[in-house]
Amino acid sequence: MTARLFEPLRLGAATLRNRVVMAPMTRRRSPGGVPGDNMVEYYARRAASEVGLIITEGVSIQHEGSAGYANVPDFFGSEALRAWERIARAVHREGGHVAVQLWHVGNARRANPAVGPAPGYGPCEIVQDGKTVVLGMDHAEIAKVQQAYTEAARLARELGFDAVELHGAHGYLLDQFMREETNRREDDYGGDMPSRMRLAVETVLQIRAVVPRDFPLIFRFSQWKSDNYEAKIVDSPQELRDFTGHLVHAGVDCLHPSTRRFWAAAFDGSDKSLAQWTRELSGVPVIAVGSVGLDKAHALTGGKQRDMSQVSANVADLSLLMQKMEEGAFDLVAVGRALMADPQWVIKVKAGRFSEITPLTARAYDELVV
Numbered sequence: 001m002t003a004r005l006f007e008p009l010r011l012g013a014a015t016l017r018n019r020v021v022m023a024p025m026t027r028r029r030s031p032g033g034v035p036g037d038n039m040v041e042y043y044a045r046r047a048a049s050e051v052g053l054i055i056t057e058g059v060s061i062q063h064e065g066s067a068g069y070a071n072v073p074d075f076f077g078s079e080a081l082r083a084w085e086r087i088a089r090a091v092h093r094e095g096g097h098v099a100v101q102l103w104h105v106g107n108a109r110r111a112n113p114a115v116g117p118a119p120g121y122g123p124c125e126i127v128q129d130g131k132t133v134v135l136g137m138d139h140a141e142i143a144k145v146q147q148a149y150t151e152a153a154r155l156a157r158e159l160g161f162d163a164v165e166l167h168g169a170h171g172y173l174l175d176q177f178m179r180e181e182t183n184r185r186e187d188d189y190g191g192d193m194p195s196r197m198r199l200a201v202e203t204v205l206q207i208r209a210v211v212p213r214d215f216p217l218i219f220r221f222s223q224w225k226s227d228n229y230e231a232k233i234v235d236s237p238q239e240l241r242d243f244t245g246h247l248v249h250a251g252v253d254c255l256h257p258s259t260r261r262f263w264a265a266a267f268d269g270s271d272k273s274l275a276q277w278t279r280e281l282s283g284v285p286v287i288a289v290g291s292v293g294l295d296k297a298h299a300l301t302g303g304k305q306r307d308m309s310q311v312s313a314n315v316a317d318l319s320l321l322m323q324k325m326e327e328g329a330f331d332l333v334a335v336g337r338a339l340m341a342d343p344q345w346v347i348k349v350k351a352g353r354f355s356e357i358t359p360l361t362a363r364a365y366d367e368l369v370v
């Protein structure tokens with residue numbers, strides 16, 4: 001019944017052993033920005049249990065405003081990079097593939113000054129109680145951030161990663177530029193959608209110039225933000241066609257539209273999901289995501305849980321997922337919390353051992369289940 005999930009898929013130079021992707025999940029367990037042995041084991045265990053492609057938790061790039069939360073891993077500095085190299089090797093040893101998710105939080109940094117003294121950076125200045133808490137980025141700062149993304153992507157390939165994912169979702173830097181409500185700029189980086197996408201598109205072009213054409217570049221975007229589940233980035237299939245067209249034209253090879261429920265209708269007048277529309281309109285492989293294998297959608301902000309009593313979820317059946325895969329609605333499916341709770345989720349699903357899957361409880365958030 002789940003056979004289609006276990007068909008291999010070619011993504012650039014990589015042949016993924018199946019269609020299951022581990023969704024990027026911030027774990028905030030890398031003191032000093034350096035992932036330890038526990039993180040190596042955490043990722044290796046999921047690869048050993050047959051996840052096709054692991055997308056790592058969001059990592060900070062080398063810009064002083066990149067991190068928004070304590071203990072998020074860095075993707076710069078020799079110690080952190082050595083740890084990431086070990087993670088990539090460990091995943092490969094288990095037959096898996098791994099992409100690193102590059103994350104700059106933009107103006108979300110103001111929410112957590114405890115992370116460090118550097119200010120937040122975003123598309124526009126933000127003043128709170130007479131104090132500037134977020135600097136509006138000038139062109140020099142934009143160039144620095146793009147350079148940081150590009151260097152991280154180059155390093156990812158050098159360290160053995162199979163792909164990179166740009167975090168363009170959930171209300172962080174690239175998303176802040178792309179959305180009208182957070183980007184009120186009057187220069188080339190603000191205005192209509194192509195101008196608001198300029199930061200993301202130029203970044204993709206710059207990354208493409210330093211990695212080979214067959215090194216996959218995944219772009220994640222979302223129809224929600226951490227502080228507003230209803231915030232849409234595009235309002236119609238036509239807008240989605242233009243939006244994805246700019247990214248694909250620049251060199252993105254795989255799109256990862258983030259939704260909280262993979263099956264939810266994206267636009268009025270059709271029951272097609274965002275992943276399905278994205279696949280049809282963009283022509284590149286698409287990763288669907290949201291509540292796969294669980295009976296409740298995720299409700300968190302920025303890696304911090306709000307109400308632990310609300311986080312538990314029971315195991316849900318996969319018949320709708322399989323039906324959508326059979327219809328060719330999307331190519332890959334990302335699984336987040338279900339894989340956080342049960343590292344063996346894939347092999348249990350493959351063997352039809354559904355009753356043995358560990359449901360989601362607060363434990364998976366509190367501890368690294370390995």
Ligand SMILES: Cc1cc2nc3c(=O)[nH]c(=O)nc-3n(C[C@H](O)[C@H](O)[C@H](O)COP(=O)(O)O)c2cc1C
Binds near residue numbers: 101292297298300
């Ligand atoms: C603990 C936790 C941390 C997350 N961190 C990230 C992140 O770093 N980057 C990202 O793009 N999404 C992040 N997400 C969202 C997930 O990638 C995924 O889209 C979401 O959990 C829905 O999938 P699920 O229903 O299978 O869990 C996080 C989700 C959780 C539960």
